[in-house]
Amino acid sequence: MTEGEGVLRPIMVCMLVALLGGCGGETAGAPARPAPAPRIAIVVSTLNNPWFVVLANTARAEAQRRGYAATIFDSQNDPAKETAHFENIVASGYRAVLFDATDAKGSVLNATHASRAGVPVFTMDREIDSREAAVSQVISDNYAGAEEVGEYFVRQVGEHGRYVELLGLVGDNNTWNRSRGFHSVVDRYPGLRMVAQQSADFDRSRALDIMESVLQAHPDIQAVFCGNDAMALGAYQALLGAGRAQDVKVFGFDGSQDAIKAIAEAKMSATALQYPQVMAATAAEFADRYLRGDHELPRRVAVAVDLVTFRNALSLRQ
Amino acid sequence: MTYRLAVTSALVVMLLIIFPPFHIRRTAGHSSGVANDHAASADIAQSATRFWDASLASREQVHPTDWLVLIKALQEDPAQGGRPYGRRPAIGGPWFYLLSGEARVVSIDARGLWLDGGQGLGDWRVLLQTGPIFGSALRDATGLLRLEDFSSFDFNELGAQLNRLSETRVGAALRRDARVGSRIEFVAAARLDGVSGEGHTLLLAPIRVGLK
Numbered sequence: 281m282t283e284g285e286g287v288l289r290p291i292m293v294c295m296l297v298a299l300l301g302g303c304g305g306e307t308a309g310a311p312a313r314p315a316p317a318p319r320i321a322i323v324v325s326t327l328n329n330p331w332f333v334v335l336a337n338t339a340r341a342e343a344q345r346r347g348y349a350a351t352i353f354d355s356q357n358d359p360a361k362e363t364a365h366f367e368n369i370v371a372s373g374y375r376a377v378l379f380d381a382t383d384a385k386g387s388v389l390n391a392t393h394a395s396r397a398g399v400p401v402f403t404m405d406r407e408i409d410s411r412e413a414a415v416s417q418v419i420s421d422n423y424a425g426a427e428e429v430g431e432y433f434v435r436q437v438g439e440h441g442r443y444v445e446l447l448g449l450v451g452d453n454n455t456w457n458r459s460r461g462f463h464s465v466v467d468r469y470p471g472l473r474m475v476a477q478q479s480a481d482f483d484r485s486r487a488l489d490i491m492e493s494v495l496q497a498h499p500d501i502q503a504v505f506c507g508n509d510a511m512a513l514g515a516y517q518a519l520l521g522a523g524r525a526q527d528v529k530v531f532g533f534d535g536s537q538d539a540i541k542a543i544a545e546a547k548m549s550a551t552a553l554q555y556p557q558v559m560a561a562t563a564a565e566f567a568d569r570y571l572r573g574d575h576e577l578p579r580r581v582a583v584a585v586d587l588v589t590f591r592n593a594l595s596l597r598q
Numbered sequence: 599m600t601y602r603l604a605v606t607s608a609l610v611v612m613l614l615i616i617f618p619p620f621h622i623r624r625t626a627g628h629s630s631g632v633a634n635d636h637a638a639s640a641d642i643a644q645s646a647t648r649f650w651d652a653s654l655a656s657r658e659q660v661h662p663t664d665w666l667v668l669i670k671a672l673q674e675d676p677a678q679g680g681r682p683y684g685r686r687p688a689i690g691g692p693w694f695y696l697l698s699g700e701a702r703v704v705s706i707d708a709r710g711l712w713l714d715g716g717q718g719l720g721d722w723r724v725l726l727q728t729g730p731i732f733g734s735a736l737r738d739a740t741g742l743l744r745l746e747d748f749s750s751f752d753f754n755e756l757g758a759q760l761n762r763l764s765e766t767r768v769g770a771a772l773r774r775d776a777r778v779g780s781r782i783e784f785v786a787a788a789r790l791d792g793v794s795g796e797g798h799t800l801l802l803a804p805i806r807v808g809l810k
Contacts (some may be wrong), residue, residue, distance in 0.1 A: 338644060407749075407750055419750060421647060421688045421691060422758075423750070424688070424691075424734060427732050427733065428792060430732075431732055453750060453751070456751070457750055457751070457754060460648075460751075460754060460755075461754065464732065464754075464758050465730070465732055468730040487759040506797040551658065553615060555690065558689060558690060562689065577797070578744075578745075578746045579746035579747075580745045580746045580750070581688075581746070582687065582688040582689070582745055582750075583689045583691075583692070584688040584689060584691030584692070586792075587792060
């Protein structure tokens with residue numbers, strides 16, 4: 281070993297130690313590395329529908345704005361995938377879950393599992409059938425929206441006629457609140473007769489297929505009420521194919537831009553505009569408040585839904 | 599032989615009981631089952647009747663606003679004028695009001711009685727409903743009933759049942775006895791008509807009425 285090497289070696293060792301250890305080391309006098317942001321999980325029923333993409337992205341943006349790292353989990357409408365997500369979330373140290381459920385009843389177990397493990401759950405849009413499993417549930421006022429669609433339906437179709445109803449997923453409370461809200465109005469008019477009621481699972485192509493079959497069995501219908509806009513647009517496509525688009529009125533739910541455009545072009549009669557951004561932002565706000573110690577949150581809160589008809593469709597078109 | 603057959607049959611029956619080849623389940627897997635609905639509806643109908651008798655129709659429990667005060671406030675500011683007098687349970691939702699007053703019936707149609715207050719209502723129209731009543735004004739105008747105390751199904755059904763009570767307990771007699779020109783005093787739950795698009799229409803769901 282040379283004399284120069286003897287001097288350099290300790291310096292080089294120090295540099296190496298500083299290089300390796302200094303990358304992550306917190307030394308006295310050096311600025312402390314910021315603690316990693318607490319994490320929030322966003323579990324959505326599907327990202328295969330633009331409406332839920334808006335819901336998920338808004339929840340993530342609001343959580344990030346409030347200082348959280350947020351991750352989106354897509355359940356792909358599969359309760360088993362949802363369960364796997366929750367197991368992962370609980371094991372990975374997430375602080376809270378913003379949750380859009382696949383099934384009102386089936387998803388209760390997942391929410392309960394997280395809650396018991398100390399990960400509070402805040403639902404958005406889709407309600408779960410439990411008062412305890414979630415800290416708070418932010419839901420659309422589907423019944424009131426469908427009631428207004430029902431009132432408009434009666435004014436457009438009249439008090440006599442035959443119509444079809446396409447339902448969404450049968451395990452989703454939104455499906456039934458929409459159906460019941462609609463029927464709370466139209467069933468008061470005995471001259472309005474529902475000739476077919478089938479589930480198309482909120483899916484456009486299923487709605488198209490079902491509507492084609494229904495038209496063969498019931499060619500004399502005057503209207504169709506659908507539990508979401510995707511199904512309404514599928515039904516419209518079937519009517520178009522059958523040459524009936526001009527004389528069968530189509531009513532939807534959601535307020536998607538495609539549906540609002542169709543209403544402005546007089547292809548559809550009405551829809552109910554939901555506000556996924558408001559629901560997602562409110563759920564994220566509630567989670568943040570809860571994690572900061574505010575435990576006086578409402579168990580359930582509704583977000584309003586607005587009727588869209590030809591009268592206001594143009595002003596709502598983006 | 600007969601004994602062996604009996605024992606075998608008994609074993610088969612026992613096995614079928616323990617391991618049934620099929621199960622009968624509700625296909626929808628959902629609370630929309632008819633039997634469940636009827637049971638729930640019966641409970642909710644009772645809750646609605648109790649709420650009507652103990653709260654809505656009680657002079658001590660509810661403190662309505664003079665309807666002409668509300669109309670004047672709405673004329674000055676259609677968007678925000680009603681705020682001090684109403685309740686809005688849903689985020690971004692409509693306002694609901696509890697109103698009282700005296701009015702003259704100016705016309706009658708299938709939906710109810712159109713009212714005039716003797717002062718200028720401007721372009722506002724006021725309908726005291728006697729036909730089918732929709733919406734949740736009766737449920738939401740007092741603030742005494744809250745969504746968080748119910749499932750959404752039950753809460754919605756509660757609103758529908760209160761509407762039926764208004765129709766049967768108040769609307770039916772009103773429809774029978776009221777005439778154009780009748781003077782009427784009333785207590786009612788109110789909301790703006792969001793469906794017609796025909797200018798400003800206030801829809802009243804009657805709670806108490808008296809024809810003069």
